Amino acid sequence: MFKFAAEKIEIEPLKKSLEDDRAGAVVCFEGIVRNHNEGKAVVALEYEAYETLGTTEAEKILAEARTNFGILNAVCVHRVGELKVGDMAVFVAVTSAHRHEAYQASRYIIDEIKTRLPIWKKETYASGSSSWVNCQHLNDSAACQSEASHGRK
């Protein structure tokens, strides 16, 4: 099960949904908003998602993980909206009979979520500037900034 969440991710109900007497391992990954990214002090960020396509793509990723690694189950939730430092941006939980498969599947899911899902992150820096992460042209970081955000040196 995958979903986007506009509010704080509550992990207990998600883990509860995975309970299974055959499960010997649960691996959970939490992606957290850090206070730094690439050397700049981050004070807040905003996630925007293309939710319909994003949900379809994420369900594909979870199905791939189940098929490829023989796990019991997997869930993932990704935040959208405004987040601050310390907030959870993404949560992945995987259950399996043995730990090796759970670790592998967890890593696969988060790696694919990060590269395949249509989600964008706008970071606001201590300087007051902001920038859409990863959307700059190679060797042209200016391409990444909105008009309002040229305060970044």
Add this chain to the structure above:
Amino acid sequence: MFKFAAEKIEIEPLKKSLEDDRAGAVVCFEGIVRNHNEGKAVVALEYEAYETLGTTEAEKILAEARTNFGILNAVCVHRVGELKVGDMAVFVAVTSAHRHEAYQASRYIIDEIKTRLPIWKKETYASGSSSWVNCQHLNDSAACQSEASHGRK
């Protein structure tokens, strides 16, 4: 921080103790009592630990993980006493700036905990028999059973 716990492991306070504004990733592992082991239906189990040496050895493992993988922090708790199917036997949480290190360290810690810590597990099966896991002589599974447990076929 490592400890043995005679009661249910509460993971929230453990994760709280790891909070750090530099953390971008939290990887948690939960080892759960499964309803089967090596083809036998398990109904209950008991962990016994040599706690003083076990704690020293576990703290060494956590220190190795911090040194080897450059993580921010790590905690681990292992249950002792009577557990039933679905109970958490061991919990490991690791924080790091980036996810790769957190996954690697988490896996290192649980692998080492399982092979190095003086902890023993006695499984009770649906048949009523019980057995100390891993303590049988090669090609001589009888060596593993206590006198009271020869009901196993």
Add this chain to the structure above:
Amino acid sequence: MEIAVNKGAEKVNVTVTVRYFAILKDQRGAASEQLSTEAASLAELYDSLATTHGFSLKQDQLRVAVNDSFVDWQEELSEGAHIVFIPPVAGG
């Protein structure tokens, strides 16, 4: 056959909806728009919009989706299509 060729050469306008996300939304100043276009492909449509609105991203930095599925840039435009140009993602 000749009729088909003539038809293909005619500039036929189709009406599509384009939805913008992230930096494209900022640069367009709108989350979506309905527009009538002569563009023969999604690639051509993006080029034309990028010129009009000054989008900083090159087409090869983007993916494109129609009606909530990823599609090829050379796909022709169909009447009523919902089109999304997808900037480089940054989830997680």
Add this chain to the structure above:
Amino acid sequence: MEIAVNKGAEKVNVTVTVRYFAILKDQRGAASEQLSTEAASLAELYDSLATTHGFSLKQDQLRVAVNDSFVDWQEELSEGAHIVFIPPVAGG
């Protein structure tokens, strides 16, 4: 020198405490015991106890700890030592 050799050859009893875990505890029927022994090494002590109590585990399946540290099987016994024979572990 000759005195030292004589000393080594003498059977000197030491008193140690042995703590048992898991299958060894079941087979010994006790969690610990204090005993006086002539054994020259930990290996020798285990062999003697295994014979007396019918321990099913061979010495090469065990590790051994003295005073809460892993030590070598060939280590000599010291007065007052706390000894633990460690069956194959099964944590997690």
